[in-house]
Structures are given as C-alpha cells and as structure tokens.
Amino acid sequence: MAMEAALTSAVLVIGNEVLSGRTQDANLGFLAARLADLGIPVIEACVVQDDQDRIVEAVNALRARVTYVFTTGGIGPTHDDITAAAIAKAFGVPVVRDPEAERRLRTHYGDGFVNAARLKMAEVPEGAILVDNPVSTAPGFRIGNVFVLAGVPAIAQAMFDALAPGLTGGPPVVSRTVSCRIPEGDFAADLTEVVARHARVSIGSYPYFRAGKIGVSLVVRGVDPDAVDRAAEEVEAMVRRLGGEPLV
C-alpha cells in the first residue's frame, strides 16, 4: 500500500445531507483528484453531522495527521451552518467578524439586503485568513493547516482554485491503469510478487462489473513516473503471462 508522499491531506465533509443518503457528495472526488495532481494526496476523509462536538473532534484528529485539511459545508447563513464556530472551538480561539468579509458581503448584497443572518457569513475564527469566493462572495477561510470551504460543489471548486496557488505542493501523483478480465484469484499470488518488487509505488486491484462483464483494474500510483512505468509494465507482462489481454 505504501506510496512515497511527503505531503498529505484529509477531507472533512460536514453536513447531515450526505449522511441521509439524499445527496451524493461530489467534493471528495474533486478535491482528491486535484490534490493528487498537486502532490498532496488525500489519505483520509470523514463525513460528520452538523454537530459541534463531532466537528471539533474530527478536525483536531485530522489536522494532527496530515499536511492540510479541507472541510466542506456549513458556512452559510442558516441555523445548521455551524462550521466557523466549530473550527474556532477546535483551535481554542473566539469567533470574530472579519471586516474585509463584512465589506465584501455589504457590497455584494447592498445595504437593503444585509441582515444578521448574512453577516454571520463574515464570522471566522480569530486569526483566520479569508479564501475568496468568486461565485457567491461569502468567503471561506484558512486557519492553521485547515481550509474551510463551502458545501455547494461549484463554490467549493471555485474556492479551491482560489487557494491552490498558496499550497505547498509536491511532485504530482501519477497513475497507470492496466485492466483485464482475469479473475483476481488467478493473479493474486503473482501480483503480490510484483508489489514486493516495487516498494515506491502503490498497486491497487479493483474488480468491477460493467455491462454484465467482470473485469479488474490494476492501478499503479506513485510520485516517480519512472517507478510507476516500471511497475505498470510488470503488471502488463503478468497479465499477458497469465493468458490475459490488457484492456485499454
């Protein structure tokens, strides 16, 4: 399972809606793909309810383990938007109204539409740095190694684009996939030997059913493109040796 990667990240999805089965989360996939490209692979993700104690506990556990944590959800104006208060509690700091965030919200909404609920979106943990929101103005923020983003995917993605240039990245994680129709049990022993010879990459075996057919994707992943190529070529050779045809 090992893959060399000095920098790591985690995603904390905040919100009852994903846990109810009503909404399919789209932020983890987006963040995972982008962070892999930036050489900061996501090594863990959690989904918690809109519950302050659980958010505090989860963010403190994750931020101690990885380079960066990204949270999504819970930064709007309604009663169930409690992320800023929870993150402040996790860092042991008070919530303050950020003057620049307030200025942006007042400009965006105009004086007639600024109310207490909307100004809640200017509240951040003391010491936080704003993350721009080019879609709907209300900013995200960063405190320590934690980035707090919106839950609506289009906004979360725009916020990530805004903050990404400020991240310390590493060599991108690259991958090569070899698919075949050999059942896993027929190549498992051979694959274990390939894995043992390629300690610098991670090799995953992912069976799938598609259009009624069983297949397996063997995915080689790592930060050294040559190491990934060498391992993928051995995987391909293994598939041919076992009488399979690598599928593109």
Added chain:
Amino acid sequence: MAMEAALTSAVLVIGNEVLSGRTQDANLGFLAARLADLGIPVIEACVVQDDQDRIVEAVNALRARVTYVFTTGGIGPTHDDITAAAIAKAFGVPVVRDPEAERRLRTHYGDGFVNAARLKMAEVPEGAILVDNPVSTAPGFRIGNVFVLAGVPAIAQAMFDALAPGLTGGPPVVSRTVSCRIPEGDFAADLTEVVARHARVSIGSYPYFRAGKIGVSLVVRGVDPDAVDRAAEEVEAMVRRLGGEPLV
C-alpha cells in the same frame, strides 16, 4: 440538528481508490438510504486507506459510538485486501479459516481453481458470523456490532439485503422536502424560529445550483411522521409568507 433516533449506524469505506479521486464511492449513499428506512440512521462515515493501523483505529472509534458499523471494501483475494485481518486486530482476536466459507468457495470455484489467494477469502476474525454473498460467493461477516461487506457496489448491496432482516431496527426516518427560490439569507431568521419550535425533527437548508438557477431545499427529517408533517407545513407557510412559491 437534533433528531430523535435511538439506533444509529456508521459507515467505514476502506480503500485507496476512493481517496485517489479515481472512483466515486457508491456504497455510502446506498447504505445511508437503506439504514434510514430501517430506523438506524448513519450519523458518521469515514474513508481510510488500505492501512491496518488506520482501519483498526477507525473501526474501534466508530463501533464505540453507534449501534452498528458497516465496512465496505478490502475482502477480496489480493495483497491490498486486508480488512479481515484489521478487524480481527481491532477486536483482539486471531484470524481463522471459516469451514463453511471454505466449503462455499470450494463448491463455487471447483477444486481446480481453489488456491491460497481464494482461500484467503474464507479467513475471518475468530467468532465472526458469515454474511451471505449471493453474487460471487465469498462471504462478508459480522463480529460484534460490525458488519464487513464487499466494496463492489452490486455485492455490497446483495450482502446488505442478506443481513438486513437480522438488524434491530427502529421507526423509519421519514423526510419531507420544501424547495423554493428564496435566498437562504432572506429566510434564515424565520427558519431558526421554526427549528426552535420543532425539537423532535431535524431541519436542513441545502442551497443548490441547477440548470443555472439557484434554489434551496429545506429538508425536514424525523422518526415521527406527524412531527415531520407539522414542521414541514410550517416551513411551507414560512416560504409563502416570505413571498416565495414552494416548489415540488
């Protein structure tokens, strides 16, 4: 956020592929919807890598907090299938080969195709009870309050169908959704008052962009259908009072 529910569950997704952004997890949504129907709502989910220490830590944290934990992934024959060993470690018991699981695998594959890798799929934590796999034979298992399912969605779903009759359920979680085009900031204060009057349900406010239009879904959820109806009617009345039209 409160919702009365005596029984709760958690989902632990095991596998590097979801964290790489390559694969969109489909098991959380399925399990969350089914478990809500069974009155055992999912209150937390985690995604961890194929790493024994992290699986042990996560499963032990979750099983102490909820009625049932469901894990998905990592029970196949390849080197990256380490779930059974990790769950055994979490429970402090050895891994043993289950005779009934072995019998099923030998029958399914036939003597010529049973090898060490396939027989790994008969290994379970000591004391575990098998969960039937009507799709591809290799069983899942239950130990304590933890159910271990396959990662391939079609198999995870079939396993869940097989085990569901044995779960202790509660009154189903029901929900009513009122959608409108009023911006959240315009109803946040009124909604907070509705929430305060309906402590037995949870009310969530979920903004969305769809076909270029902004909308909000207000979702009332709870185990008492009358309480859900009463709260949803107040939400609908609030939308009309603020000049909005509840959308179906």
